[in-house]
Amino acid sequence: MTEGEELLAGGNASGRVVRIGDTVRKPWLPTSGRTVEYLQALRAKGIDVPEVHGRDDQGRLVLEHVPGQLAMDLGPLDPDLVRSVGRLLRSIHDASEGLEVPPDWPVLLPATDPDLVCHNDCAAWNLVIDGDRIVFIDWDGAGPSTRLWDLAYATISFGHLFPDADVALAADRVVAFLDGYGADAGLRARLPATLVRRAEAMHDLLLRSHRNGGEPWASMYVAGHGGHWRTTTDFIAANKDTWREACRRTTSPADR
Incomplete structure (x- = not known):
């Protein structure tokens, strides 16, 4: 160095x-x-x-260099902050509308019928918080995707849909995130099943890489990421009815 x-x-x-x-x-x-x-x-x-x-x-x-703290270092975020992150993701998606979506732009986990350029890794480990300023960093994985596929990954992260979570509190964070995003009925209806598929896709990538030696994912699999995404997929699938109900809920304007 x-x-x-x-x-x-x-x-x-x-x-x-x-x-x-x-x-x-x-x-x-x-x-x-x-x-x-x-x-x-x-x-x-x-x-x-x-x-x-x-x-x-x-x-x-x-x-x-964006100063501040990584959201992942703060633990599960409170619903008000989760709602703000949802609004930020919506603003990014809306601003991406109309941009060219090159079919030869490779992405790590391709979405079906991509129609929007997205960050593709909007997660707590890529969000910097500095007071009222929240900024997504690490855009190297950006490329063609869809609102739903990008939204699902972000919901997993900011809903904290991980095996250590309190399911009821995680559902409340899902409600806040979708309200912040302003998700319509169509996105809400398709999201619960997509949450499972998106977590499974991450696990499958790590497992394939472990088997064929593709780095850095092979090493990440051995280091515990594979097990994390296996148990995360199982947790999300086991509680899909809870996420489905959360997707139907919305906070009142006074709570926003």
Whole structure:
């Protein structure tokens, strides 16, 4: 590591990530050009995403360093904050409408009939909170998807639909997230089954990679991610009726 560089945690899929001053430097990937164009398009529409500062003399992608805490370090978020995250995701999806969806843009977990460019990893480990400012970081996995597929993954994370969760409290977070997003009846009806499929897809990726040696997912499987997504899938499936009921609920305007 060169002088002035601070190694940052994370970067499971994108390689070595460092901070230099108020910037973040990370490897330039084959998809980075399109990712940069997407970030710039979102910023042009008023979405608060990390500012792009081009490439450095080592060819690395240079981005704004967003100060604050990672949501994952705060545990399950309270419903008011979950509702705000839902509003943020909706604003990103709405701003993405009308952008080109290139069919040759590879993504890790493809959605059926992709029609929208999405972050694809909107989760607590990629959300920075700094007072009233909340910003999604780590856009390297962005690419073609659908509202439903992206929404399902975010709901799992911000609903905290994990085996250690209190099911009733998790359902309340699902309600808050969908209300913040402004999910319509169609999305709400399809979401419970999609939650199971989205968790299963993550487990299957890790398992396939473990069997064929595909990195970094093979190492992540052995390190416990495989077991986590297996038990998460089972937990979500076992409580699908609860999520279905949560998707039908909505908080009153006074509670929002």
